[in-house]
Amino acid sequence: MSRSANHREYHIVVLGSGGVGKSCLTAQFVQGIWIERYDPTIEDSYRKQCDVDGRQVILEILDTAGTEQFTAMRELYMKSGQGFLLVFSITSSSSLKELSELRDQLVNLKDDPHVPIVLVGNKSDLEEDRAVSRAAAFAVSSGWGNVPYYEASARTRQNVTEVFVDVCRQIMHKDLQNGRTGTSHGGEERSRRRRDEDGAEGDRKKGRRRNKCIIL
Numbered sequence: 695m696s697r698s699a700n701h702r703e704y705h706i707v708v709l710g711s712g713g714v715g716k717s718c719l720t721a722q723f724v725q726g727i728w729i730e731r732y733d734p735t736i737e738d739s740y741r742k743q744c745d746v747d748g749r750q751v752i753l754e755i756l757d758t759a760g761t762e763q764f765t766a767m768r769e770l771y772m773k774s775g776q777g778f779l780l781v782f783s784i785t786s787s788s789s790l791k792e793l794s795e796l797r798d799q800l801v802n803l804k805d806d807p808h809v810p811i812v813l814v815g816n817k818s819d820l821e822e823d824r825a826v827s828r829a830a831a832f833a834v835s836s837g838w839g840n841v842p843y844y845e846a847s848a849r850t851r852q853n854v855t856e857v858f859v860d861v862c863r864q865i866m867h868k869d870l871q872n873g874r875t876g877t878s879h880g881g882e883e884r885s886r887r888r889r890d891e892d893g894a895e896g897d898r899k900k901g902r903r904r905n906k907c908i909i910l
């Protein structure tokens with residue numbers, strides 16, 4: 695059972711090709727900072743406490759490598775995650791195409807066509823460089839069983855909180871459907887580096903509730 699004190703813990707994995715903005719989205723959500731430089735990730739994990747629809751939860755977020763040489767690790771990430779952000783850049787049509795293979799692998803591994811997924815078209819601030827239309831991205835998300843699609847920008851913070859909260863809601867909903875009050879996660883010890891950082895979080899109102907997050 696993944697619990698800390700009275701908090702339920704949910705494991706979110708951020709997947710997508712190299713350079714689409716996975717680390718920047720994660721840094722904006724967890725630390726409230728914008729990172730201009732490109733420093734390819736190997737693997738980073740973060741923890742953040744959030745209030746999602748009135749429930750205190752801890753999100754453990756795994757920011758993964760997009761570069762080819764680390765693809766062997768993907769299966770492990772997929773097994774350990776409960777919810778997934780599949781991120782592409784709206785400036786790169788190949789980055790969207792590559793996600794279909796990832797989604798298929800995920801569904802096969804989990805043996806679940808309804809695995810919690812959010813499709814994220816990042817870099818929405820670069821409208822002038824857009825290579826993927828909204829319609830094309832929606833067509834993909836519909837083909838995946840109507841998974842939610844958001845256009846986001848790690849630079850402007852557009853929809854940054856929303857994508858993490860959405861996938862968390864999906865995991866919580868799945869738990870309820872399965873009749874569980876918390877999530878079992880195998881309790882395996884993780885050897886990877888954990889970065890628990892300080893930073894500010896700009897909360898946004900979602901519906902009638904306020905989702906508050908604290909970095910752990």
Ligand SMILES: Nc1nc2c(ncn2[C@@H]2O[C@H](COP(=O)(O)OP(=O)(O)OP(=O)(O)O)[C@@H](O)[C@H]2O)c(=O)[nH]1
Nearest residue numbers: 712713714715716717718730735760817847848849
């Ligand atoms: N304009 C703009 N640039 C972005 C945005 N998100 C990320 N970038 C830039 O894109 C580059 C790559 O961002 P990262 O977050 O490192 O990309 P990544 O997907 O984590 O890359 P890997 O670690 O190689 O998998 C950086 O130079 C960022 O500043 C965004 O929303 N808008």
